[in-house]
Amino acid sequence: MTDIILEIKKLVSECWTNIFAEVCNAVVYIDHCAIECLHWHTAGKGYLALKDAGAVAVYEFGMYHFRYAEVKNTKKAVIISTSGDPAFYQRTIKMILAKNMFQNCIVYCSVPCSTINNMEILPVEEKLDYIKLKKDIKVWMTSGNLSQEPAVNIVYVPIFIALLNKNLFVTPPFGDLMPPLDINISKDTLVKLNLLAYSFYNLFDSIGVKLDIYSIGKLSDLLAENLENYTSSVNHRNHLSETPEIGVSLILIDRTLDLCTPTSNNTESFLAKILRTFPHLPHHDNDVAVNISPVFGTVTEILESCETPGCLASIADTMMDLLISQKEKKLLSTVNQFLNDMTLIKDSPKLRTPTRISGHSLEKVLNKIQSMNSIDSTIADMEKLQCILAIIKASTSQKADQIELLTSLEKLALQNLSVSRESSSILVQLSNIIRTRVHRGLDIENLLALLVYVYALAGTQIRFSTQQERRLEESIAVAIFEDLETLKKNSLTNTKSAYQRNLLLLGTDDVAAQEASCKIAARILDTLRLIAEQRLTLQDYRFCMLTSSSQEVTRHISILEQITKDIFCVNISRELRDLHKKSSSFISAGFNLILRGKTKRHPRDNSFILIYIVGGITAEEAKIIQEVISANNNEKLPRITLAGSRLLKPLDIVDKIFFS
Template identity: 30%
Template sequence: MAKSVKEFGKAWWTEVYNRIIGAAVFIDDYSSECLHWDGGLFNLLNNGAVAVKSLSPFEICDKNHHKAVFITQTTHTQLQTIKEIISKSELMHCILISCASLDVVYLELNKDKDVLDVVSSGRAPAEATKQLEGMLSDWIGKQPNAVEVVHIPIFTISPTNVIFITPPYHNINLKFNNKLLPETTSIDLYSLTNDERSMLRRLAGSLNSMFDSMNYKEDVYYMGHYSSLLGGVLENSPVCTARRKNCSIAVSLIIVDRTLDLCGVTSHSAESVLDKMMGVLPKFPGQCNELAVNMSPLCAATVYNHPDDIQLSPGCLFHGNDESCLQTYDYMINKSQKEVMFDLYNKLSKIDVQKSPGPKTLLKVTPQSVEKIINASKGNYDVITKHIGILQQALGVVQMLKSPKRAQMDLLMSLEKQVLENLAASRESTSVLHQLGHLIKTRKDRGMSLDNLLALLVHVYSLAGNEVVFSSQHEEQLHQILTVAIFEDHKSVFRDGRMVTPEECETISRNALELLKEVSQMRKQLPRYNSVLKPCESGIGHEYRGVLQQLVDDLVNTERPDIPDLVHKNEGIKDLLRSGLNILTSKKSKMKHPMDNQTVIIFVIGGITADECKQLHRSVITSGIDNNVLIGSTKFVTPIEAMRDVLML
């Protein structure tokens, strides 16, 4: 039984490694990302894989390889890819590792059939296994053959002991028919499209598998419309119901919609070094939570960098098999920039061939002092090989600090502070939109990208909530300005390279403005957390205090204040029973509280920042409670990614 999410991931990767001896392994991008955070490619090769390839219809097994293992999400498209690979190969033994729960896969395989009896009786996983094994056997086409289908829940990564992320669900879209707010409050799964419904069921199935491995029996709480749907599936799905009967450790699962508060994920005022890096460095190819580090400073050859030509394999930040690097990564989330720099310098000084001053004799560690040690290792491949992890992390931090994008980030930080004070001072009407419109028009003179200014707009509307009424005249002016700006910068706004007409830009701008208005109304139904603009404790000025932060502060408060915004999934029927009993006994039964359970999991659908994780964890630690609080989310998110998720760009 796994005692932590990290142990859960490692235990199931061991199950994978037990099946790959002598096999060619085909792995999809999401599973590859999870593998990277477990230790990487050599974990497969060192455990017996004869080849490792991407799950692609353009790949094929060598003729002398007769066993293949497919590590996949088992979508319809991926099954077709597996069929193509098998048809072009000489395979006799195939193992399909489904990272998605087989009861959900069964629904997708039989989406046009009446399978209610099979699902409700709990036979769906067994039927899916039988169906998929039949498909594999047919695709091999030769007798005898050996096929196996097994569910192994590979879907989590654990950056630290208290944080977990779910890469396969990074693109979950919290929308209802392209709206952030559903048409009616009586929503169910059929408020979503088929694809959205499948994705939500897959997430619920994965969480169910994790809870099963950890012997968890959850009490579900939620905030937000989308979270209520996920909570409903976890509460009512036959496999989840069956699992809870057999599990004994009570935990509280709190599910929160990111859309209730988009300020935190669209802010550039990050203290966390990791967030600063995520805002500046490119993503590692094929991954959504790892960053790419330019390795040319360590290379003895001359490298000419071109934006469209990656000449060197990029470095990365997370190194799962190096304890020293794991500590530094934790520091990048939880410590100050100064502490991260001293940590890096201290570790680099032990490998410094030029013997730079020791960290104790330095008053300040600068990017240049770190870079000097890195440059001294250039071309020395014995040193580089031995210390490759910390060198990559140090290079990443230096590249972030020296990036020309840092000036733009600093400007956006100051703009956010001005906006916050302006909105706090004038709750009825404001000229903030007029100022932002002027910024968009003059963005090129200031060296600012439209993407970042659109993220700032999402930040402003979420910050304002329903407390600030924007002038309709200013909103119309903003619409006109956005139309022109989107047309002028369409190549950077639409990364798929599509061309747009002025009329299309006008429609896109209008839709964006409608979505921004919805952003401002997301907290309207929350009686307690409807405002994130709070007076500073000093009594001077205001500060942003996020919904997640307010929630955690209330959870760890020893006085246990009422949290009406947090809905308990079973509360409806319990309230009816409770009211009936009260008539007879005149005693008020005690309401259940999330902190009644020793373990509490806060899961944010739609992304979280390292800075938020740091602040939430700090609140738990300083409160003195002894509960084990885990923070989960679908991804680490940057301001631009959060903006694109909301505005559908």
């Protein structure tokens, strides 16, 4: 049976191979989303891969970059972009060419030419036209008084996927997509949605896939409709030619239907703790920067050559699987075994396993090993060591205590809601915690994530009293003003969150700042109420609280878990009422109309299921999919893959929902 993930991997590899073939003796300009896709394709060695292919120099570029240095000793430029904005190309490429005397320019673009784009909401001047762009580039190049006619080529290349492991991928160019909480969908979102639909269409058409499209949520419904517009004609053509196809059920889900899961402090998947502990790699949404200097001891010259941080992309699929599936205790035992294996290879005495394995005990062992090792052996073990460092640092980080406290507050909220229901006092408790947050070592951003969790969990099932909400709003307003006062005293801090950047816009006048703080708090409460209403129209997946029996405590259950269990439970024959099915072809649509819905396909009727969450996925959801795969190791059941706009942690939701 054809493996669609293997086919996708081959297609991605083919795209980059074609690009590598053209970068020899050229200067490469590549945007951030393309860099992130390349980063995962090359296991964290994107820059080296381009240099090894012969690139003279490699530069990142973006809409707001204004400095492009002149590059000598080359007459060729290769530009790799995922932007669909014609103004971006007009400004950026023109600026690059103005500083160089290139005779050859190749633009690799992941946005199709407007001539094959069926998006009608944009005027012609806002669509990317390859023919016009090619003419413009030639004009810009000849303005530099070239002695010969310049060679210009623009190539469509579907760069939009970053494979994290064999069952998980993200789409960096669409990392900022998030379904709106109200009915208003911006033009920019509609344009990106159409581009994502075309990207999926092109991907599945290239590998010979016949799609059954299901969706849940208003933005996912639109994405499914756009995708169906692209696929219907090709499915009809393939049906007539009787070309063998791979059957795939594509299930599209709005992230905003379940904001409990991405704002939960659940770290049963250790990957969640790593994502919360380390900063992102610059301009990356899905990988972290791990400081690897500790493994080199005090050798200054080596430290200087290892300023580039370690990352998760460099680890093998099996290690990523462990980070996703294993809890902390078991993972620390695995790391201990890794360290033992490393000493055995180096003919060192076997390490004594400590009575209690912890991050701190493993840190001591690692330091001991590194003090005995040569630099060569350390570099040889670099990939494994940076993974070990990530695990140790995440388990010993000061943030671990904060996560533990937030987890206990989350459990308190869950049990309070499940027992007290309408009479719940959880908002009163959270109001008090917000006012005393500094003494508890908490910040307002993490507490806002907790509030999103509470409102998303309560849904329309539980209503909070006006008095409790008013008190909560007052507490948030006071906290915002206090945070602004603190920020003024520490304004020299370079790294600022989206929340802090918004605070700085309030100005320095105290009276005006207090009024603005109250308005922000009121807006936050309005947003929380909208969050609670997101599942109002659902029939089967309206609730995210589960009590198995009277003896068991209530637990949070994600929509993804509910859907996957319903799909794989072969004993359940009921219709999945919340999944809206798009007809896979004109012919099947006609038959469905004739049969009046008597014969309906089920997602598990195909060999593969791909679930894509518009707005992003979490480590916990990746763990759920791994568990489903393990529990349903049956050749008759379909293989399932999870994908999403990006990898999420709680503060990503706070930034996007409240401060973007």
